[in-house]
Amino acid sequence: MIELVNVRKVFNMRRPNEFVAIHGLSLLIHSHQVTVIKGPSGSGKTTLLSLIGCMSRPTSGRIMLSDREITSLPERFLTEIRRKTFGFIFQHFNLIKGMTALENVMLPAYPLGERQASLKTRARELFNLFGIAEKAESKVEWLSGGEAQRVTMIRALMNNPAVIIADEPTAHLDTKLSREFMEIVRGLKEERKTVIIASHDPLVYESDLVDRTVNFRDGSIEEEA
Amino acid sequence: MRSWIERQRNIIDFTLCSLLRRKGKNVLLMLVYTLVVFVLASVMFFTHAIRKEASMVLKEAPEMVVQRLVAGRHELIPLSYIDEIKQIRGVSFVKGRLWGYYYDPVTGANYTLIVAADDQLSPGRITVGQGVSRARLVVEGDTMEFRAHDGAIIELEIGKTISSESELISSDLILISDDDFRRLFGTPRSCATDIVVGVRNPKEIPTVALKIAQLLPDTRQILRDEISRTYDAVFNWRGGIMILIFSGALLAFIIFAWDKASGLGPEERREIGILKAIGWETSDVILMKLWEGMIVSLSSFSLAVILAYLHVFFFSARVFAPVLKGWAVLYPEFKLVPFVDASQVVALFFLSVVPYTVATIIPAWRAATVDPDSIMR
Numbered sequence: 001m002i003e004l005v006n007v008r009k010v011f012n013m014r015r016p017n018e019f020v021a022i023h024g025l026s027l028l029i030h031s032h033q034v035t036v037i038k039g040p041s042g043s044g045k046t047t048l049l050s051l052i053g054c055m056s057r058p059t060s061g062r063i064m065l066s067d068r069e070i071t072s073l074p075e076r077f078l079t080e081i082r083r084k085t086f087g088f089i090f091q092h093f094n095l096i097k098g099m100t101a102l103e104n105v106m107l108p109a110y111p112l113g114e115r116q117a118s119l120k121t122r123a124r125e126l127f128n129l130f131g132i133a134e135k136a137e138s139k140v141e142w143l144s145g146g147e148a149q150r151v152t153m154i155r156a157l158m159n160n161p162a163v164i165i166a167d168e169p170t171a172h173l174d175t176k177l178s179r180e181f182m183e184i185v186r187g188l189k190e191e192r193k194t195v196i197i198a199s200h201d202p203l204v205y206e207s208d209l210v211d212r213t214v215n216f217r218d219g220s221i222e223e224e225a
Numbered sequence: 226m227r228s229w230i231e232r233q234r235n236i237i238d239f240t241l242c243s244l245l246r247r248k249g250k251n252v253l254l255m256l257v258y259t260l261v262v263f264v265l266a267s268v269m270f271f272t273h274a275i276r277k278e279a280s281m282v283l284k285e286a287p288e289m290v291v292q293r294l295v296a297g298r299h300e301l302i303p304l305s306y307i308d309e310i311k312q313i314r315g316v317s318f319v320k321g322r323l324w325g326y327y328y329d330p331v332t333g334a335n336y337t338l339i340v341a342a343d344d345q346l347s348p349g350r351i352t353v354g355q356g357v358s359r360a361r362l363v364v365e366g367d368t369m370e371f372r373a374h375d376g377a378i379i380e381l382e383i384g385k386t387i388s389s390e391s392e393l394i395s396s397d398l399i400l401i402s403d404d405d406f407r408r409l410f411g412t413p414r415s416c417a418t419d420i421v422v423g424v425r426n427p428k429e430i431p432t433v434a435l436k437i438a439q440l441l442p443d444t445r446q447i448l449r450d451e452i453s454r455t456y457d458a459v460f461n462w463r464g465g466i467m468i469l470i471f472s473g474a475l476l477a478f479i480i481f482a483w484d485k486a487s488g489l490g491p492e493e494r495r496e497i498g499i500l501k502a503i504g505w506e507t508s509d510v511i512l513m514k515l516w517e518g519m520i521v522s523l524s525s526f527s528l529a530v531i532l533a534y535l536h537v538f539f540f541s542a543r544v545f546a547p548v549l550k551g552w553a554v555l556y557p558e559f560k561l562v563p564f565v566d567a568s569q570v571v572a573l574f575f576l577s578v579v580p581y582t583v584a585t586i587i588p589a590w591r592a593a594t595v596d597p598d599s600i601m602r
Binding site (some may be wrong): 032046047050055056057073076079080083088090094095097098099103107108109110111112113114115116119126155159208 | 227242245246496498500502504505507594
């Protein structure tokens with residue numbers, strides 16, 4: 001369970017270009033569910049996801065992860081939580097060019113000191129599961145949009161996190177690939193993972209596997225579906 | 226411990242991969258880095274080895290040499306001076322020496338001819354140094370022809386070749402008998418080239434030198450310590466000049482390396498953001514950059530030092546020899562004995578590897594302390 005209490009996020013504070021991205025938001029996200037944060041571009045969805053995923057800190061307010069207050073934790077502990085609890089699927093994939101898909105997905109586990117051989121075995125199992133085993137040795141810049149996204153998903157799952165955070169995952173996919181993505185999410189849900197998706201794609205928020213949709217606009221919750 | 230080693234291995238693996246991804250830039254940097262350290266190390270090795278050789282040579286040299294001067298130039302010295310010097314209290318031995326230079330038009334080299342101190346050589350036979358043997362392609366049993374002062378051709382047989390610890394003295398050396406030397410150069414029997422003087426108590430050397438100067442006003446006294454100081458000064462000076470000439474290039478390298486190491490490109494910044502977002506700690510990123518700096522600088526440094534060693538001790542410092550060795554006095558070619566001053570190598574290491582590695586870490590640390598959410602936008 002993730003709980004946000006009166007969270008506010010201000011960029012460029014006390015400068016002429018000060019901008020309030022999140023206005024005193026309170027939200028409860030239940031475990032083992034698929035939650036969609038729906039809203040137009042620029043509504044603050046990405047900022048909200050980065051706050052939930054311990055990638056940035058709120059200007060004020062508290063974030064609780066399984067009843068543990070994480071807002072005031074030092075950087076090292078936040079990284080530890082990010083590494084073990086969250087897996088990220090970025091809108092722009094954020095794969096490192098010049099490296100193979102296999103090397104990219106192994107990256108999150110590198111600092112944990114696991115043997116490369118066992119890392120490779122684990123990664124190849126996921127490549128098989130996602131049906132792109134033959135692409136493991138390809139450089140990421142040669143992959144199609146759908147393949148790149150699966151690689152991003154495998155990378156997110158590499159450390160076996162409890163929560164998957166996806167930011168506009170279908171933004172660069174056609175309808176067929178978007179449906180395939182949702183089927184993968186179904187699989188994750190069946191594995192009792194918590195999935196949080198920010199999207200304004202009807203194919204995502206109208207999907208039957210979504211447990212809850214939070215309408216988001218101008219940094220605040222409008223209503224819940 | 227095992228996990229610690231695996232962590233280092235994984236991060237080194239990623240670092241190598243990321244260096245290879247920027248192959249062109251990194252190869253260029255390593256080339257320039259290697260070149261700079263190579264030049265510095267060559268100069269250091271060369272000047273140190275030659276000074277060391279010189280001091281080794283001088284260790285065996287007599288404490289004092291007395292030469293006769295005529296109009297400020299070195300002249301033959303009458304052997305009668307020996308008896309006069311012997312009278313001075315504290316002198317342990319006095320001996321006349323015969324030596325000179327012989328220009329060989331066939332090889333264009335100058336040989337140093339010395340009459341062996343104990344006069345073991347029988348007339349008609351000579352002993353030659355490695356350089357002479359190489360230059361003239363002669364071995365033991367062969368004969369060498371010399372043109373005497375009166376134009377006559379003298380044939381001398383090579384008895385043996387000298388193998389010495391230092392080629393600096395033995396390379397161009399020919400040991401010859403007293404009779405042959407005098408026949409070759411026309412040196413009168415009553416004269417020697419100079420006189421060597423031994424003194425029982427080293428502290429008395431300056432006093433004895435002063436007494437000789439008073440007794441024989443047309444002579445000069447050359448002390449071993451003075452020669453040693455001159456050698457040091459000459460080769461330090463030559464090394465200094467070389468480094469001075471090179472300092473422009475050195476400065477350019479420092480600016481280039483600093484720019485490369487300290488400035489993170491947008492691509493590298495993005496990569497650090499991705500690594501942090503997927504769970505790398507700031508310390509992991511710094512470790513990665515530390516390895517990167519170490520790999521680039523340590524491999525360039527090691528390669529440069531090995532190349533400099535080969536250049537100086539196997540290829541006679543061909544690139545800088547004209548500046549460092551000076552004029553033809555060091556012909557025929559000689560090979561330096563490899564003397565390396567470890568403290569100089571350590572100093573070079575700390576002046577090249579450490580600053581470069583630090584310059585690599587600082588910007589990465591700055592980039593790595595930023596919130597990783599920047600890459601989500």
